[in-house]
Amino acid sequence: MHVSVVEASPEQVVLSAPLAPNINHQSTVFGGSAASLATLAAWSLLHIKLQAEGLPSTVVVQRSGMSYDKAIDGDFTARASAPPHEIWHPFKAMLQRKGRARINTVAFLFQNEQVAGRLEGDFVALRAAV
Secondary structure, eight states, X not given: OOOEEEEEOSSEEEEEEOSGGGBOTTSSBOHHHHHHHHXXXXXXXXXXXXXXXXXXXXXXXXXEEEEESSOOOSOEEEEEXXXXXXXXXXXXXXXXXXXXXXXXXXXXXXXXXEEEEEEEEEEEEEEOOO
């Protein structure tokens, strides 16, 4: 896929990939590559944010759905932003209390700064043994 990290912080993860290694028979991005990049951005955001907050955890995707707004015919990016406090705080509290928590996370696909798709997924964090 030739994924590159553009930004990786507890507030936002942006990943990019070129068209060439991800091309399909229509000369656009293969849907599996697009979904993989979006999933990796969402997963990475949660992993980095949990690490930054002193909650090392195993993060797994439980369920995800992808919608495509337009064909991507060039290099593309996936962006995941930190969930708002009213979603993050209960997730974090549950993880601290029970050792396991679930959160719904969104990542957007972009080409030339225009939204080309959206991944919505439920991710589960399992607190690492200390």
